Amino acid sequence: MKIIIVGNGGHSRVIQEMISSTKANKIIAILDDKYEHGFQEKGIIHAPISFLVRLFRPDTKVVVAIGRNDVRKKIVKGLNLLPQHYLSIIHPSAIVSASAKIGYGTVIMPQAVINAEAEIGNHCIINTGAIIEHDNEIGDYTHVSPNATLTGNVSTGEGVHVGSSATIIPGIHLGRWSVIGAGSTVIEHIPAYSKAVGSPTRIIERILMK
Numbered sequence: 051m052k053i054i055i056v057g058n059g060g061h062s063r064v065i066q067e068m069i070s071s072t073k074a075n076k077i078i079a080i081l082d083d084k085y086e087h088g089f090q091e092k093g094i095i096h097a098p099i100s101f102l103v104r105l106f107r108p109d110t111k112v113v114v115a116i117g118r119n120d121v122r123k124k125i126v127k128g129l130n131l132l133p134q135h136y137l138s139i140i141h142p143s144a145i146v147s148a149s150a151k152i153g154y155g156t157v158i159m160p161q162a163v164i165n166a167e168a169e170i171g172n173h174c175i176i177n178t179g180a181i182i183e184h185d186n187e188i189g190d191y192t193h194v195s196p197n198a199t200l201t202g203n204v205s206t207g208e209g210v211h212v213g214s215s216a217t218i219i220p221g222i223h224l225g226r227w228s229v230i231g232a233g234s235t236v237i238e239h240i241p242a243y244s245k246a247v248g249s250p251t252r253i254i255e256r257i258l259m260k
């Protein structure tokens with residue numbers, strides 16, 4: 051499969067390695083607006099995101115490999131592609147229940163676990179070793195960082211960032227675009243657009259979206 055990756059930062063490099071480890075996949079282009087013009091490196095086109103229009107073919111798949119949830123959403127909206135044009139990537143070492151649902155453009159990193167009946171939205175990142183327990187509902191553009199644990203029946207709105215090694219107890223809802231600090235323990239619902247840290251969490255900031 052021919053793949054175009056949008057974004058070329060640290061998160062993208064992890065995704066590039068994941069894709070390249072499968073012989074069936076070939077990265078044809080890496081697009082990022084840090085490039086002013088197009089050039090080839092090791093057979094891969096590097097170019098600004100505007101090049102997507104010329105490079106895209108109906109059989110091409112696209113991954114938006116940008117770690118920041120708000121930026122990832124903005125880029126996805128700008129690309130204006132159909133859902134079937136986005137690739138979902140599941141690392142072979144991840145454990146994904148047969149009854150779980152994974153949205154388009156979502157990336158499941160090495161050793162993550164997605165348990166029974168969990169539903170992961172579109173363009174999410176379930177990072178290395180994260181645990182998404184049974185019956186979770188994860189909103190689009192959410193990022194669950196390495197080693198975070200969402201226990202049973204947790205739900206998130208759109209664009210939530212769960213910091214590394216945070217733990218969310220069963221049945222909790224994390225409101226849209228909320229941020230949970232690394233290592234925090236969430237024992238109460240978190241309102242939308244809130245930044246919460248600590249064990250148990252305290253809300254330290256209301257997030258203003260640009």
Ligand SMILES: CC(=O)SCCNC(=O)CCNC(=O)[C@H](O)C(C)(C)COP(=O)(O)OP(=O)(O)OC[C@H]1O[C@@H](n2cnc3c(N)ncnc32)[C@H](O)[C@@H]1OP(=O)(O)O
Pocket residue numbers: 177195196212213214215229230231232233234245246247248249254
């Ligand atoms: C592969 C990858 O790398 S994936 C990326 C994974 N990334 C992460 O896990 C990062 C998660 N981010 C954090 O934990 C950050 O500290 C945030 C986003 C929660 C807060 O960042 P900022 O808004 O810059 O907050 P800031 O550093 O100013 O701290 C504000 C207060 O919260 C406290 N605080 C910040 N983070 C935490 C935390 N994780 N746990 C407990 N307290 C915290 C600070 O001590 C400070 O307290 P004070 O006001 O009493 O002094």
